[in-house]
Amino acid sequence: MNINEPRGLLFSQVGYDLNKPKRIFLRGPKNWLSQNAKMQLLDEKENIVFEKNVKDIGTFWEINWWLVDFSEFNERGKYKINLVDDKKILLSDNNLTIDYDILFKKCAKFTGPECFKKRAIFARVKPGWFDAGYLWQEVCSHSIAIAGLVDLYKYKKDKLSETERNDILEQITGGCTYLLKCNDEAIKEGKAEGLLIHDIARLKDVITPNDSFMAALALTKAADILKKDRPEKAEEFANRAIKILNWIDKEAKPMSGEFNHPYNQGFEEGQKYPEEWMTRYLMLALWAEIILVDLKYSNNLERIDKLTEKILTRQISKEDAEFGLWGHFYAYDSIK
Numbered sequence: 232m233n234i235n236e237p238r239g240l241l242f243s244q245v246g247y248d249l250n251k252p253k254r255i256f257l258r259g260p261k262n263w264l265s266q267n268a269k270m271q272l273l274d275e276k277e278n279i280v281f282e283k284n285v286k287d288i289g290t291f292w293e294i295n296w297w298l299v300d301f302s303e304f305n306e307r308g309k310y311k312i313n314l315v316d317d318k319k320i321l322l323s324d325n326n327l328t329i330d331y332d333i334l335f336k337k338c339a340k341f342t343g344p345e346c347f348k349k350r351a352i353f354a355r356v357k358p359g360w361f362d363a364g365y366l367w368q369e370v371c372s373h374s375i376a377i378a379g380l381v382d383l384y385k386y387k388k389d390k391l392s393e394t395e396r397n398d399i400l401e402q403i404t405g406g407c408t409y410l411l412k413c414n415d416e417a418i419k420e421g422k423a424e425g426l427l428i429h430d431i432a433r434l435k436d437v438i439t440p441n442d443s444f445m446a447a448l449a450l451t452k453a454a455d456i457l458k459k460d461r462p463e464k465a466e467e468f469a470n471r472a473i474k475i476l477n478w479i480d481k482e483a484k485p486m487s488g489e490f491n492h493p494y495n496q497g498f499e500e501g502q503k504y505p506e507e508w509m510t511r512y513l514m515l516a517l518w519a520e521i522i523l524v525d526l527k528y529s530n531n532l533e534r535i536d537k538l539t540e541k542i543l544t545r546q547i548s549k550e551d552a553e554f555g556l557w558g559h560f561y562a563y564d565s566i567k
Contacts, residue, residue, distance in 0.1 A: 236260040245337050246328035249305050257297040268316040270299040343383050344398035355432035358405030368432040374445035377406040381452040407453045407468050410446045425478025440483045444515040447475040451519040469528040505563040
């Protein structure tokens with residue numbers, strides 16, 4: 232074996248959920264494995280409980296890859312993996328785990344409340360968090376983080392401890408309070424009431440209307456789960472979202488090409504950037520408006536109708552299918 236030719240066995244170190252997709256990948260030199268190579272799973276008594284041939288899926292990143300899809304195997308437990316070819320074990324590893332809801336059980340606490348509590352320590356502006364990669368505190372990342380924490384609480388509340396639930400509510404409240412600060416700071420600087428400073432800690436001179444869509448949805452989703460236990464906060468966040476959405480509807484203008492990079496959209500060099508709201512921002516506004524009506528903070532059905540009709544004009548019909556796919560949406564009216 233040439234030690235300069237890496238060989239590897241890649242599988243989830245967290246584990247695999249029952250009745251969900253399960254795959255193992257192998258990498259190595261192109262002619263390393265024969266067509267008879269197999270992947271075996273062995274139980275704690277070293278009995279072979281599953282066996283399947285590996286599938287050559289080609290060369291990527293200057294190395295060859297093989298796949299074993301074992302989604303049909305649904306027995307809870309911890310297993311040893313053997314890669315066998317010509318009756319020889321070429322690679323072996325332990326602790327492949329299959330269980331119910333394993334991804335949630337092993338990761339939710341640490342990617343949710345614990346992660347944000349640690350990130351809050353390093354935030355220059357509090358409440359709030361530093362972003363994942365650096366000491367930024369951007370509105371866009373805070374908004375999506377709040378949305379994620381809301382979903383974690385809303386859909387998995389029964390699987391969280393009381394401490395974890397309270398921690399999540401604290402982080403959601405803190406994150407939304409940071410968004411309000413970004414909005415307040417923009418207004419103090421004479422900006423429109425629907426705008427937010429992009430990052431109070433590091434980029435006070437950057438303001439983008441795109442952030443307003445994301446912040447409005449984050450505040451609205453937060454109001455949804457806070458309404459029962461923290462009604463005053465829920466109302467505060469919902470009312471701020473309404474103000475932002477009103478500004479978006481009545482005054483906001485899309486960013487011009489001066490601030491957008493056409494290559495981010497895959498445009499041809501020199502192509503003029505559309506002066507339209509991208510579909511994803513219209514979707515965010517629609518989502519927020521629907522939640523506000525559902526929560527009875529608003530009754531703006533006309534705006535919901537208007538946004539819905541606008542988005543539907545961009546939907547790709549079966550007759551205009553792209554690579555056989557249809558039902559999705561164009562990003563802009565002018566680019567179809």
